[in-house]
Amino acid sequence: MKGTIVRCLCEMIEKAHGADTWARIMETAGHRTGKLAITMDIVDVDDALVMGLVQATCTVLGITAGQAANAFGEYWSCTFGPANYPKIYERFHSAREMLLGMDQVHIEVTSSVPNARPPRFDYAWSDPRTLNVSYKSNRGMVEIFAGLARGVGKHFNEPLDVTVRDAGSVQIVFAA
Numbered sequence: 001m002k003g004t005i006v007r008c009l010c011e012m013i014e015k016a017h018g019a020d021t022w023a024r025i026m027e028t029a030g031h032r033t034g035k036l037a038i039t040m041d042i043v044d045v046d047d048a049l050v051m052g053l054v055q056a057t058c059t060v061l062g063i064t065a066g067q068a069a070n071a072f073g074e075y076w077s078c079t080f081g082p083a084n085y086p087k088i089y090e091r092f093h094s095a096r097e098m099l100l101g102m103d104q105v106h107i108e109v110t111s112s113v114p115n116a117r118p119p120r121f122d123y124a125w126s127d128p129r130t131l132n133v134s135y136k137s138n139r140g141m142v143e144i145f146a147g148l149a150r151g152v153g154k155h156f157n158e159p160l161d162v163t164v165r166d167a168g169s170v171q172i173v174f175a176a
C-alpha cells in the first residue's frame, strides 16, 4: 500500500501527541525508531506494516480500532487530504459528490504505481438520501472506509449517518 497512509498517521499522531508517542508506536509495532523510510508517497509499504502500526496506535493510546479509524478518517479527510491533494478536493462541492467520486480517484492516484491494488467502490441508492457502498478490497479495512466517509461529512460540514453493514458494505444516509 502506498506510504501516504503511514505519512498521514505519523503526522496526525505527532501533531496531537508529539514525536515521542510516534516513536513509541513504532517501537510497539516492532520497528527501530528512525529506521523506516516509509513516509514518502512513492514508496510501496507492506499491508501488514500498516496494520501493525494501526494496532500499535490503539495499544499506545489506549483506544479501540473503531476510535482509531474515526480519528484517522477525520484527519485524512479534513486536514491531510486537502493539504496534499488540493486539485482533487477542488473537484467536489459536497459530501455526496466526493464520496461518489472516490472509486475514480483511487484508480487515478494509483495508476502510475506498480502493483497498486486500490480499493474499489460500487454505489447503489436505496432512496434519495441513502447510499449503499460496496467496498471491494482484500485488505479488510471497512472500518477505515467508514471513518474516512464520516470525515468527508465533517469536511463539508454535513451531518452523515455512516453504518458498517458487513465487511463489504457501508450505508451512508445524507441529511438532505
Ligand code: HEM
Pocket (backbone or CB within 6 Å): 001, 002, 004, 005, 077, 081, 085, 088, 089, 099, 102, 105, 106, 109, 110, 116, 117, 118, 119, 137, 138, 139, 140, 141, 142, 144, 145, 146, 148, 149, 152
Ligand atoms: C483525496 C482523497 C483521497 C485520496 C487521494 C486517496 C488515496 C488513497 C491511496 C493512494 C490509497 C492506497 C491505495 C493502494 O496503495 O493501493 C488509499 C487507500 C484507501 N482509501 Fe483512499 N484516498 C482518498 C480518500 C478516501 C476516502 C474519502 C475514502 C472513503 C470514503 C477512502 C478509502 C480508502 C480505503 C478504505 C483505503 C485502504 C486500502 C484498502 O481498503 O484497500 N479514501 N487511498
